[in-house]
Amino acid sequence: MIRFEDVSVTYDGAAEPTVRGIDFEVPEGELVLLAGPSGVGKSTVLGAVSGLVPHFTGGTLRGRVTVAGRDTRTHEPRELADLVGTVGQDPLSHFVTDTVEDELAYGMESLGLAPDVMRRRVEETLDLLGLAHLRDRPIATLSGGQQQRVAIGSVLTPHPSVLVLDEPTSALDPAAAEEVLAVLQRLVHDLGTTVLMAEHRLERVIQYADQVVLLPGPGAAPVLGPPAEVMAVSPVYPPVVALGRLAGWSPLPLTVRDARRRAGDLKQVLENAAPKGRGEPRDQPQPTRSRQHSAHPTPVGEVRALSVTRGRVQALHHIDLTITPGETVALMGRNGAGKSTLLNALVGLVKPSSGTVRLGEATPHRTAPKDLVRMVGLVPQEPRDLLCADTVAAECAAADRDAGAAPGTCRALVTELLPGVTDGTHPRDLSEGQRLALALAVVLTARPPLLLLDEPTRGLDYAAKARLVAVLRALAAEGHAIVLATHDVELAAEIAHRVVLLAEGEVIADGSTADIVVSSPSFAPQVTKILAPQHWLTVSQVRAALHPEAG
Template sequence: MITFEDVTVTYADAERPALAGVDLHIPEGELVLLVGPSGSGKSTLLGAVNGLVPHFTGGELRGRVTVAGRDTRTHRPRDLADVVGSVGQDPLAHFVTDTVEDELAYGMESLGLPGDVMRRRVEETLDLLGLADLRDRPLSTLSGGQQQRVAIGSVLTVHPRVLVLDEPTSALDPGAAEEVLAVLQRLVHDLGTTVLLAEHRLERVVQYADQVVLLDGGGAPPVVGAPAEVMAVSPVHPPVVSLGRAAGWSPLPLSIRDARRRAAPLRERLDGRTPPAPAPVTDGRTLARVSGLQVRRGPVPVLRGLDLDLRAGQVTALMGRNGAGKSTLLGTLVGLHAPAAGRIDVGGLEPAKARPAQVLRHVGLVPQEPRDLLYCDTVAAECAAADRDSGAASGSCRALVSRLLPGVPDGLHPRDLSEGQRLTLALAVVLTARPGLVLLDEPTRGLDYAAKARLVELLRELAAAGHGILLATHDVELAAELAHRTVILAEGEVVADGPTAEVVVSSPAFAPQVAKVLAPAPWLTVRQVADALGLPA
């Protein structure tokens, strides 16, 4: 179905090719997972399948890519639209209409399908992706995860033979991600659709893959094989594989079920031991206090009577399904939304009534969409502007970028960064001002495991220095690794609030992989297990 023959892609002014000498064959009706560190060429490989590379991205493509017998060198994306459906990292960039139902129908209208066929497929897709209640909603009012499901649905209605997806679950809560992956499996198993997807959250998808393609970004040929074989040599792998490596299991487990079947001896070795208690929060000053907060978006209530204190030195994970109100709470804390009732006190200010410059001295927000903060032409210019705006010493922002994104050139335009790299640049811009309270909305979206580890280290240092941190995230592994406290929202209300170990272990939806494998023991991370037993992590 998809064939790469000695494919090399080189962009202008790049030090090395984005892809080099790729030979690859993907048969019809398989789900193929593309993995590798950030910047290893995953998005470029996907773009070569749908024709965006090189027709829209520029650069030079050598070799040959064919999809269903069509050569992408001579077939532009519009010539492949009936065969290849694509969903990128940024759903907003994908939309061309205003409402959910119109967006689902647009692709079929472009292909001239009959009205009765379009109506039937729209209804099928609304049900498949759990979007029926949102059919008349403006796309601009949806949460990030809801927008991602609509973007996927707008492609599915065309019934393409090949689906290309770039980080399809990155903005979805665990339940919504499972729904999308179940749909993809149904397309593969029942309809013979070929699915090629790149994903950093391997804990969600690796067990469903027929093949895994590993790119290293260093110019070596890709490693292609069965998931367990590739995970044995991959530098990026999910916690359940890390646990299997540490315990010496072979073949490596890919799913919770596989690991639990082998974990009895490990549980016996851990019997009588407990994970170390998290370091106590030594400062504890209240940085923000939320009392009886109610927020509406138009006529729709989003937050309902919410009470929350955020303290210095404490890392709080804010979790809940898409649309629960997490992003709205973060926006309200920096004054983007005015409360309908209740009160917010941040450093003695009411954010919605204070000047932005006053608010930013106390609280900084890294939004889901980094382009909201990035407006310069180069990485260096963004860093220089951040230093000026925050009154920081020259080079402060660039030092943070170098730490979080090693090797990113100064002259690169922010739009040429990957989604994860743009988010990290926006984080560095906000952290340059060193606000007392740092708010992050899905900070690990698009980050590989190494980049996430660097982020965890930095946020721990900030907390130790007395900053309060609030993370709105669907990344249960991040919460397990970093958060002192976890708050779960549902329908705009707090339904759980307490120490992370207690909250996530008691929740099947938000428990990390290690907790599920070793339940009912309270272990959350591979590092905890490895340290307790003297195993290599």
């Protein structure tokens, strides 16, 4: 169905091809997962299937890409629209109408489908993706995850033969991600739809893949094969595979169920060991700043009886939250629960309808931005909202000026988070994950006592996530308070001292990470599910117990 024949893509002004030697075939009716580290060209490969590369992006495509026999170099995207449905990393750039129902119908209108067919397919898709209650909502009022589901739905309604998806679950909560992936599996198995998908959260998708295409890195040829075989050699792999490698299991398990069946001996070895690391009650933050050494440090942020109404939607209702120095808090909950709204209230972008938000003695929405930047920093879901310069160097210089920091401060953070990115690189030429890391460096330049991150691991591979975790742990150790709104349960298990669960704008649970996630089937990380009823959260905890001398 999809065939790549010795394909390379070189963008205008680039010294080297972004991808080269891409040669593989995706059979009809299979779900093929495209995996690899950030920045290796996965989005470029996907773009070549829909014709966006090179017709929209520019550059030179060598070799041949065909979809059902159509050459994408000689067929523009509109000439492939009846065949290929595409959802990119950024759902906002995908939308052309204002409301959910209109967006689901738009693609079918463009193809001239009959009104009764359109009506039936819209209803089916609303039910498939759990969007029926949002049908009349303006898209601009939806959460990032809800927008992601609408974007996926809008390409499902025309019933394309091929679906190309770039990070389709990155903004979805665990339950919504499972729903979307179940829908994709049904399309593949029941309708013979061909799916090519790139995804960094392999723990969510690897079990659904028929084959995996691994892009190992610059200059290396793609590796194509069954998921277990590719995971055995891949530089990126989910926690279930990491645990299998640590335990020496062969073949490697790809699902929690497979791993649980093999985990008996490992659980016996670990039975008398105690997990050490984030989330344990005894592992409370110990900030090093002298002004925070008192038994009851002054909170860096306090929310009292906070309610926020946006239009007709009650986004937050009577929220109480105290954030102390050195503490890392994970805000979790389904899409639309109010996580982003709470972060925006803390940074002064949203005015409370009632209640109070305080940062020390300051009220965020009444504080001048030049003063607020030294109190709190927010890395939003869309990092490009913070980036306005033409080069990485210019972004860093501006961040140093705005923060009153020594020249080179921001660049040093970029080097730590994004090794190999040059000063002259334009932010738009970075991958989604690389842009997020650049935005984080810009915010961190001011060293705010309170750091807020909204879905900080969207677009990040496991190595980039590990670098982010190391940076955030170091900041917490220095006394910075960190609040993450995240659907990434593995990140929360790795870094959070505390989890706050939101539902329908209210706090429904607030406690240590171990207490909250171990008891939750939706928010438990893979290692917890595999080794239950023992309370292990991460592979690093298990490794430390098995090999204490390495610590």
